[in-house]
Each structure stands twice: as C-alpha cells, then as structure tokens.
Amino acid sequence: xxxxxxxxxxxxxxxxxxxxxxxxxxHGYAAVSMRQIAREVGVQAGALYNYTPDKQSLxxxxxxxxxxxxxxxxxxxxxxxxPLAELEQFARFHIRFHHDRPDAVFISYMELRNLTxxxxxxxxxxxxxxEDRLEAILRRGVxxxxxxxxxPKIAAMAVIAMLTGVNTWFxxxxxxxxxxxxxxxxxxxxxxxxxxxxxxxx
Amino acid sequence: xxxxxxxxxxxxxxxxxxxxxxxxxxHGYAAVSMRQIAREVGVQAGALYNYTPDKQSLxxxxxxxxxxxxxxxxxxxxxxxxPLAELEQFARFHIRFHHDRPDAVFISYMELRNLTxxxxxxxxxxxxxxEDRLEAILRRGVxxxxxxxxxPKIAAMAVIAMLTGVNTWFxxxxxxxxxxxxxxxxxxxxxxxxxxxxxxxx
DNA sequence: GTCTATATTACGATAGAC
DNA sequence: GTCTATCGTAATATAGAC
Numbered sequence: 407x408x409x410x411x412x413x414x415x416x417x418x419x420x421x422x423x424x425x426x427x428x429x430x431x432x433h434g435y436a437a438v439s440m441r442q443i444a445r446e447v448g449v450q451a452g453a454l455y456n457y458t459p460d461k462q463s464l465x466x467x468x469x470x471x472x473x474x475x476x477x478x479x480x481x482x483x484x485x486x487x488x489p490l491a492e493l494e495q496f497a498r499f500h501i502r503f504h505h506d507r508p509d510a511v512f513i514s515y516m517e518l519r520n521l522t523x524x525x526x527x528x529x530x531x532x533x534x535x536x537e538d539r540l541e542a543i544l545r546r547g548v549x550x551x552x553x554x555x556x557x558p559k560i561a562a563m564a565v566i567a568m569l570t571g572v573n574t575w576f577x578x579x580x581x582x583x584x585x586x587x588x589x590x591x592x593x594x595x596x597x598x599x600x601x602x603x604x605x606x607x608x
Numbered sequence: 609x610x611x612x613x614x615x616x617x618x619x620x621x622x623x624x625x626x627x628x629x630x631x632x633x634x635h636g637y638a639a640v641s642m643r644q645i646a647r648e649v650g651v652q653a654g655a656l657y658n659y660t661p662d663k664q665s666l667x668x669x670x671x672x673x674x675x676x677x678x679x680x681x682x683x684x685x686x687x688x689x690x691p692l693a694e695l696e697q698f699a700r701f702h703i704r705f706h707h708d709r710p711d712a713v714f715i716s717y718m719e720l721r722n723l724t725x726x727x728x729x730x731x732x733x734x735x736x737x738x739e740d741r742l743e744a745i746l747r748r749g750v751x752x753x754x755x756x757x758x759x760p761k762i763a764a765m766a767v768i769a770m771l772t773g774v775n776t777w778f779x780x781x782x783x784x785x786x787x788x789x790x791x792x793x794x795x796x797x798x799x800x801x802x803x804x805x806x807x808x809x810x
Numbered sequence: 811g812t813c814t815a816t817a818t819t820a821c822g823a824t825a826g827a828c
Numbered sequence: 829g830t831c832t833a834t835c836g837t838a839a840t841a842t843a844g845a846c
Contacts, residue, residue, distance in 0.1 A: 412829075412830070413829045413830080414829070414830085418829080418830090432721065433721060433722075434636065434637075434638050434721055434722060435636075435638075436636050436637075436638035436639035437638035437721075437722065439820075439821065439822085440821080440822060440823085441820085441821080441822090449829090449830065449831090450830065450831060450832075451822085451823085452823080452824075452825090452830075452831070452832080452833095453829065453830050453831075455822095455823070455824080456829060456830080460822075460823075461822070461823095516718055519634065519635060519636055519639075520635075520636060520639065554808060556792060557784075557792055560777075560784075560789070560792055561792075561796065563773060563776070563777055564770050564773060564793065564796055565770075566773075567769050567770050567772070567773025567776070568766050568767075568769050568770040568773075570769070571765060571766060571768075571769025571770075574765070574769070575762075575765055582759070582762075587762070590758060590759055590762055590763075591766065594763065594766055594800040594801070595800075597799050597800050597801075597805070598796040598797075598799050598800040599796070599799075603799070603805055606756060614811075614812070615811045615812080616811070616812085620811080620812095641838075641839060641840085642839080642840065642841085643838085643839080643840095651811090651812065651813090652812065652813060652814075653840085653841090654812075654813075654814080654815095654841080654842075654843090655811070655812050655813075657840095657841070657842080658811060658812080662840080662841075663840070663841095811846105812845105812846085813844100813845080813846075814843100814844095814845080814846105815842105815843085815844090815845100816841105816842085816843085817840105817841090817842080817843095818839100818840090818841090818842105819838100819839075819840085819841105820837100820838085820839065820840100821836100821837080821838070821839075822835105822836100822837090822838105823834105823835090823836095824833105824834085824835080825832100825833085825834085825835100826831100826832095826833095827830105827831080827832085827833105828829105828830085828831075828832105
C-alpha cells in the first residue's frame with residue numbers, strides 16, 4: 407500500500423514502533439528488514455529514519471519501554487501489607503501484565519543477544535531490579551516466618567520463570583480463563599515457598 | 609585459518625555442526641552467515657554445502673538431534689517406581705541434561721520461529737511428547753493420592769519452565785554446585801505438587 | 811572434498827528533490 | 829515528512845577447476 411506524499415509524523419511514529427514490535431516478535435530482529443517494516447507501515451524505507459537513527463535503536467527503545475512500563479506498573483500496585491499478600495499480588499500482577507503484551511515480553515527475552523553491549527547492560531539492569539523486588543518479598547516472608555526458602559534469589563528466579571511460562575501456552579478462548587490460570591499458578595507458587603501450605607477443600 | 613586443499617569429510621562434518629550450534633546460540637540463526645560458519649570451521653563457504661543442502665537444514669538437524677537426544681536419554685532412565693520418585697527423577701534429570709548442553713537448549717527455544725512450518729511441526733511434536741511424559745507422572749501421582757494437582761498438563765508446563773530456567777542463571781564455579789541447585793529446585797517442585805509436603809529440619 | 815569465482819538478491823543507511 | 833535513487837556491502841547458493 408503505497409502512501410502518497412505528505413506529513414504524518416504523529417501517526418507514523420507509533421505505527422513504526424508497533425509494526426517493528428510485531429515483526430520482531432514474529433520473525434526475529436535479525437530476520438526483519440527495514441524495508442519490510444516500511445512496507446507494512448505504508449512508507450518507503452528511507453522515511454523510517456525520521457523516527458529512529460538506526461535499526462538497533464528501534465529494538466532498544468522497544469525493550470527499554472517495556473521494562474520501564476513493567477517497573478512502573480509494578481510500583482503502582484497498592485501496598486499489600488503482609489509478605490504472603492505481597493507474593494500473591496506479585497504473582498497475579500506478573501501473569502496479567504505479561505499476558506497483556508505478549509510481543510513485548512517475547513522480544514525482551516529473545517532479542518537480548520542482538521543488543522549492543524551497552525544497551526544490553528541497561529536492559530539487564532532493569533530486569534535485575536524487577537527480580538530484586540520479588541526477592542525482597544521472599545526475604546521479608548522468611549523473616550516473618552511465613553516462607554521457608556533457603557535461597558531467596560534463586561527462588562525468585564524460579565518463580566518468575568514459572569509465571570512467565572504462561573505466555574508460551576495460554577491462548578484466549580481456551581478451556582481456562584486467565585483468572586483461572588492465575589489461581590492455579592498462585593496456588594503452586596504459594597505451596598512452593600510457604601511454611602504452612604494452603605488448605606484445599608476435599 | 610585458511611585450510612589447504614584436501615579431503616577431510618570425517619572431521620569437517622562434526623565441526624560444521626558444532627560451530628553452527630555455537631554461533632547460532634551466541635548470535636542467533638538469522639544473524640549468522642554461512643561465511644562466518646565457514647571461517648570458524650576453516651573452510652570456504654562453498655565447502656559447507658557438502659554437509660548440508662542449505663542453512664535451514666543445518667538448523668533443523670541441530671534441533672531435531674537435540675530433541676531426539678533428550679527423549680532417548682529420558683527413556684533410558686531406570687524405572688523409578690512410585691510417582692513421587694518418578695517426579696524427583698524427572699526433575700533431576702531435566703536439570704542435569706539441560707545443564708550439560710546449554711547451546712542446544714538455547715537454540716531449541718529461541719530459533720523455533722526460524723524453522724519452516726513443516727520443520728516446526730516436527731520439533732513441536734517432539735517437545736509435546738516430552739511434556740506428556742511429565743504430565744503422565746503427575747496424573748499417576750494424583751490417582752495414587754500423593755499429588756494434589758488440578759491441571760496436570762498446566763502443572764507439567766509450569767514445572768518444565770521453572771526447571772529450564774536454571775540455564776538462564778547457573779554458572780559453573782558459582783556459589784552453589786549443580787547438585788545443590790538440583791536439591792533446591794526439587795524441593796520447590798515437590799512442595800508445589802505434593803499432598804503432604806516434605807518435612808524440613810528446624 | 812575443497813577451492814575460486816560468480817550469479818543473484820538483499821541489506822542498512824544516506825542524499826537531495828518536493 | 830516522504831519520496832526516489834543510490835552507495836557500499838554482504839547475503840545464500842551454485843559452477844567448474846583441482
């Protein structure tokens with residue numbers, strides 16, 4: 407769909423980012439050309455460089471934006487109080503947030519290798535600070551005697567890996583709704599770390 | 609390192625596969641060129657085509673070989689008897705097997721999108737059959753009353769995601785040995801699914 | 811089995827007109 | 829802000845000599 411000439415900065419900018427995100431997630435950063443992005447946006451390849459200095463910056467901005475969104479959304483959660491409630495809130499938040507933006511989650515895991523070393527360090531730092539928040543919850547729970555976790559750092563990564571895994575199989579309209587999935591995962595996380603596991607009805 | 613002319617089929621073949629595996633894992637399939645593989649192997653690019661009909665087949669053979677190895681190695685495990693012992697064996701086996709071949713594991717998760725649809729279906733089928741084995745263990749445990757799992761299929765994927773996550777952070781020579789990591793993860797898996805959780809010394 | 815050479819296509823990025 | 833045109837480079841894969 408060739409675009410006739412004219413100025414469309416306000417609409418083209420977001421479209422470039424959205425299209426790049428979708429194509430990077432589907433085919434991989436290295437496999438997607440600037441020409442391909444331009445074609446789907448509906449402009450010529452040269453016009454993309456009004457919105458990004460180069461392809462690498464396009465990738466970095468998408469990853470950086472995702473991590474910033476994640477940290478901000480998590481920080482905006484209300485104070486849950488006790489460690490057990492904090493952990494439940496974290497688990498449910500993580501599943502919902504990641505469910506809502508599968509493409510951004512996908513490239514944030516898959517395209518780290520295609521970042522320059524400097525850009526990689528930035529994203530890694532943000533990811534670590536997210537992990538640290540869960541680790542802190544676990545440590546507070548251990549101190550309070552409600553969690554039994556010998557290695558909070560490792561347990562944090564294990565929990566995050568498990569929760570993020572929902573994105574690999576969950577499909578809208580399947581047998582289970584997202585709230586049901588939340589419940590199942592929260593139950594497993596709870597039992598994996600709590601001193602006194604939840605009581606189930608027989 | 610330019611190679612002088614001559615015949616080296618027996619040594620070059622494995623080197624092509626090993627080099628491709630390492631480079632694909634480090635930089636991604638799409639970002640690695642046949643010239644780059646050839647340079648590291650020590651031959652000219654054209655010579656690679658004595659060992660693979662094309663780049664896609666090289667990727668597919670690596671992934672197929674990895675999945676075949678995984679299923680064969682798992683099938684070769686001795687019969688553990690009861691579901692709880694089977695689950696423990698699965699968890700420890702999974703961690704060790706994946707730890708031993710991080711590059712193959714990495715590309716098996718990351719490069720699925722770069723397979724042709726036909727090749728993708730083959731790999732997916734093998735992966736599903738591995739998941740099915742864990743699901744079967746969980747179902748047997750539920751029947752025996754030793755596991756409390758409402759959704760064995762989902763629990764299987766959650767457990768596999770958690771265990772595979774070890775590869776993202778474990779480094780040889782770190783604070784914890786692999787047997788120690790095995791212990792920590794098995795404990796979490798155990799507590800997440802068992803009806804009566806393990807008793808820890810105070 | 812490996813080499814050199816090449817056919818063919820595509821890439822990221824830029825220049826200058828409108 | 830977008831277009832057309834292009835520079836310089838590199839990609840996969842093949843052909844034919846040794």
